[in-house]
Amino acid sequence: MGRHAKNDQPSNGTTTSTAPDSQINHSAALAYWSSTEPTVNGVLGGYPEVSRVDLQGSNNFLAKLRRGGNAQSSLPAPPRKLRRAVDCGAGIGRITTGLLVKVAEKVDIVEPVVQFTDVVKGQEGVGEVYNIGLEDWRPRKEGGTEYDLIWNQWCVGQLTDAQLVAYLKRLPGVLSVGGWIVVKENLSTSGEDVFDETDSSVTRTDAKFRALFEEAGLRLVKTEVQKGMPADLYPVQSYALQPK
Ligand SMILES: C[S@@+](CC[C@H](N)C(=O)[O-])C[C@H]1O[C@@H](n2cnc3c(N)ncnc32)[C@H](O)[C@@H]1O
Numbered sequence: 001m002g003r004h005a006k007n008d009q010p011s012n013g014t015t016t017s018t019a020p021d022s023q024i025n026h027s028a029a030l031a032y033w034s035s036t037e038p039t040v041n042g043v044l045g046g047y048p049e050v051s052r053v054d055l056q057g058s059n060n061f062l063a064k065l066r067r068g069g070n071a072q073s074s075l076p077a078p079p080r081k082l083r084r085a086v087d088c089g090a091g092i093g094r095i096t097t098g099l100l101v102k103v104a105e106k107v108d109i110v111e112p113v114v115q116f117t118d119v120v121k122g123q124e125g126v127g128e129v130y131n132i133g134l135e136d137w138r139p140r141k142e143g144g145t146e147y148d149l150i151w152n153q154w155c156v157g158q159l160t161d162a163q164l165v166a167y168l169k170r171l172p173g174v175l176s177v178g179g180w181i182v183v184k185e186n187l188s189t190s191g192e193d194v195f196d197e198t199d200s201s202v203t204r205t206d207a208k209f210r211a212l213f214e215e216a217g218l219r220l221v222k223t224e225v226q227k228g229m230p231a232d233l234y235p236v237q238s239y240a241l242q243p244k
Helices: 026-034 050-067 094-103 114-120 161-174 206-215
Strands: 082-088 104-110 126-130 147-153 175-186 194-196 201-203 218-225 236-243
Touching: 050 094, 050 175, 050 218, 050 236, 082 094, 094 104, 094 147, 104 147, 114 126, 147 161, 161 175, 161 206, 175 206, 206 218, 206 236
Parallel strands: 082 104, 082 147, 104 126, 147 175
Antiparallel strands: 175 236, 194 201, 218 236
């Protein structure tokens, strides 16, 4: 996700001539995250207090999505839980334990850093744990894995634009009919994507996200800005997507 704070943007962030995402280096990103303490403070880059408001906002967003479900949907109707969800780029499972296990029977985890997933592995409601980057994750329907909800938060900036589109294109293959892909990320407000060398990630603009979703063949079902975030942080936006 890069740093949260807007004023942490590098001063030359908007003048670089190379595409910001071309500077992403996965080894550097993993070196950074592997040396980060496995706590909420660690995965949120020093703003642990935003977690509660973030989880509350996500819970509301999801409740609205579920209420708006359509007749073709294969999803269990509320108040029944979703069957299976997956927390992608999950870190220590902050969202898994704070939200997803409450709304789904089983939650799988995709996260490259083992010392993060060690925190959440084996907890109630946690299913498979895949220690791999999203760019390398090849989820398959064989064995009955199908997700009602695929949650991606504060992690897709670790992927280049091309990797993100390729990843998003793979997801409908394991998404239930009527299920959602949620992307919740910081937004760049400078008019351009911004590279952050701290964790070797990019912070994208809203326009870039929408263009990449379109390129991946996904339809934007619902989008919302997270309310109640401190004013000195990047705005945070949730996007719910379905295959076209
Ligand atoms: C800012 S933390 C967010 C963690 C979690 N989503 C949350 O909101 O609490 C970013 C996470 O992305 C993970 N990450 C780094 N590179 C990744 C990649 N290529 N694919 C998936 N996750 C990655 C990091 O290890 C870290 O756990």
